[in-house]
Amino acid sequence: MSQAVIEALRQVVADTYALIGQTHICHWNVRGPSFFSLHLAFEQQYTDLFTAVDEIAERIRAKDALAPGGLANLAQMAGIEEIAEDASAEAMVQHLIAANEKLLVDLKTARDKAGEAEDSESEDLMIARIQVHEKTVWMLKSYLS
Numbered sequence: 001m002s003q004a005v006i007e008a009l010r011q012v013v014a015d016t017y018a019l020i021g022q023t024h025i026c027h028w029n030v031r032g033p034s035f036f037s038l039h040l041a042f043e044q045q046y047t048d049l050f051t052a053v054d055e056i057a058e059r060i061r062a063k064d065a066l067a068p069g070g071l072a073n074l075a076q077m078a079g080i081e082e083i084a085e086d087a088s089a090e091a092m093v094q095h096l097i098a099a100n101e102k103l104l105v106d107l108k109t110a111r112d113k114a115g116e117a118e119d120s121e122s123e124d125l126m127i128a129r130i131q132v133h134e135k136t137v138w139m140l141k142s143y144l145s
Contacts, residue, residue, distance in 0.1 A: 005067040008110035009056060009122060013068055014077035015103040016053040019130070020046050022099055023085055026092040026100060034089050047103035052123075052129060059125055078102075090144065096138045100133050102131075105132065135141075 027042035057067035068074060080102060083095045111126035 001065055002113065002119060004113045004123055005110070005117050005119050008106070008113045009063075010065075010068050011058050011077065011106045012103070012110050012126070013053055013056050013060065013096060015080065015099075015106050016049055016056065016075045016076035017071075018080040019096075019099050019103055020049045020053065021071075022080065023049065023090050025085060026087075026096060029085050029087070030089050030092055032089045034101055037144075038089055039090070041047075041139070042092075042096075048132065053096045053130070056125065056129075059122055063119075063122075093138060093143050095138050097137055100140070104130060104133050104137070 023042050023046040024050050027046060028040060030038045030042065060067045068077060080099050083092060087095065107130045109142075111123055111130065114120075114122035114126060
């Protein structure tokens, strides 16, 4: 068991949970001409994130460690700023880009730690999540173009 891998996975859980919350706020409160497309996109994103965070937390448990929990604890661990409820659609997209990019940094750290520990299963899980978040960032940035 690699403690470095476990700590990196715990960070990914915290980041992912924070991103779920931020994406939900955007989903609920988005307004304007892009409402329908963004409302649906944000719903798809938080639905995927909810499934992913469960899989990552279960990976931590499979490594005989405990997954982090508690909203305040997860928010503190993630360190992702909260968006204002009345933010514009463009500000929401920019905020979610930044949050996804922060998560990508931590996903890549977890991937690298898993690779060093020869933990192929955790490494594969992180690679799959990196692909999802790189695509999300690309799509969000394309919206702003």
